[in-house]
Amino acid sequence: MVSVHKGDWDKSRGPDLGPARARIENVHEFNRAWLAAAQRVLKPNGSLWVSGTAHVIHSVGFALQQLGFKLLNDISWVKPNPPPNLSCRYFTHAAETIIWAAKNSKSRHTFNYKLMKETNRGKQMKSVWGIRPPESWEKKFGKHPTQKPVALLDRILLASTNEGDLVLDPFSGSGTTAIAALRTRRTAVGLELSYEYLALTLQRLTSDLIRVELSLTTIQFSLDLLPDPMDRSCSGRFLKRAPFSCKPSTQPQPMSANLKLVQQECRFYFIGRHNRVVIFSVLAPTLEAAREKFRASGHPDSDALFIIKTETQIYLA
Numbered sequence: 616m617v618s619v620h621k622g623d624w625d626k627s628r629g630p631d632l633g634p635a636r637a638r639i640e641n642v643h644e645f646n647r648a649w650l651a652a653a654q655r656v657l658k659p660n661g662s663l664w665v666s667g668t669a670h671v672i673h674s675v676g677f678a679l680q681q682l683g684f685k686l687l688n689d690i691s692w693v694k695p696n697p698p699p700n701l702s703c704r705y706f707t708h709a710a711e712t713i714i715w716a717a718k719n720s721k722s723r724h725t726f727n728y729k730l731m732k733e734t735n736r737g738k739q740m741k742s743v744w745g746i747r748p749p750e751s752w753e754k755k756f757g758k759h760p761t762q763k764p765v766a767l768l769d770r771i772l773l774a775s776t777n778e779g780d781l782v783l784d785p786f787s788g789s790g791t792t793a794i795a796a797l798r799t800r801r802t803a804v805g806l807e808l809s810y811e812y813l814a815l816t817l818q819r820l821t822s823d824l825i826r827v828e829l830s831l832t833t834i835q836f837s838l839d840l841l842p843d844p845m846d847r848s849c850s851g852r853f854l855k856r857a858p859f860s861c862k863p864s865t866q867p868q869p870m871s872a873n874l875k876l877v878q879q880e881c882r883f884y885f886i887g888r889h890n891r892v893v894i895f896s897v898l899a900p901t902l903e904a905a906r907e908k909f910r911a912s913g914h915p916d917s918d919a920l921f922i923i924k925t926e927t928q929i930y931l932a
């Protein structure tokens with residue numbers, strides 16, 4: 616059974632127990648208010664995307680028209696495996712509408728037409744998008760009841776913004792927009808009421824950042840195969856070359872005593888004997904388990920010249 620109770624934030628505003636009409640009008644008033652605020656901070660050529668199911672999306676569309684936005688598209692995001700409708704009195708809810716709108720009729724909105732065509736095997740991209748709901752790796756730190764798939768936000772940002780652009784998500788939930796922004800080299804600001812979802816966002820973001828840093832680090836390791844030991848610390852030449860600043864802050868801040876371990880992982884990098892780059896990397900609890908996975912991937916032991924083990928622990932201060 617699919618629960619329709621997503622959270623207190625999803626309840627109508629205003630006189631909660633009033634007649635249905637009053638509730639609908641209050642929802643509409645709320646939509647108009649936040650959309651007007653979004654329109655105010657949107658750049659002249661910026662655009663806005665709003666997704667929603669039938670109970671709210673028509674009000675959003677009407678409010679956008681009332682405020683003078685220019686409607687560009689209504690995307691049907693089609694979910695390939697929708698949950699069954701247990702009442703058997705309706706069709707299964709298999710699509711969500713996403714409205715794309717520009718600030719006003721004068722806007723010259725960004726649309727990366729060529730890129731969209733390329734990613735659609737050379738054909739113009741349609742307004743019907745089949746994208747699977749969030750995969751399990753997207754929920755490994757916890758779930759949000761209306762979490763969007765990263766692939767959906769990747770497409771939205773790639774279609775309508777350019778590298779370096781600033782994206783605002785006023786209802787950021789588990790932070791999917793910020794994650795997609797990081798992946799596509801945009802910057803993002805998110806607003807969220809719930810502390811729980813902010814913490815989830817932080818976990819998702821830091822885990823992505825750590826991966827980026829580690830993959831850069833491995834490139835550096837592969838160049839250093841000389842037998843003489845070298846200083847890999849902040850003062851050593853290795854990190855001086857890397858694009859990260861690791862200067863200690865001049866005024867170290869006292870850290871909270873209640874550190875919370877939010878992520879812990881142990882990864883092994885196998886460096887190739889012949890081309891001396893990372894040929895395999897794997898998360899594993901021990902070296903032996905990692906070597907087993909290396910063999911299972913089709914590599915004989917002799918393929919590896921050496922193995923680097925990295926341990927990562929992230930604490931929320």
Ligand SMILES: C[S@@+](CC[C@H](N)C(=O)[O-])C[C@H]1O[C@@H](n2cnc3c(N)ncnc32)[C@H](O)[C@@H]1O
Nearest residue numbers: 624759761762763786787788789791806807808
């Ligand atoms: C539809 S969810 C967003 C889900 C998000 N797209 C994701 O992928 O996780 C809406 C979020 O807006 C938050 N919210 C509701 N009203 C808000 C408000 N007035 N200000 C900030 N956040 C709000 C809720 O807590 C909820 O997490």
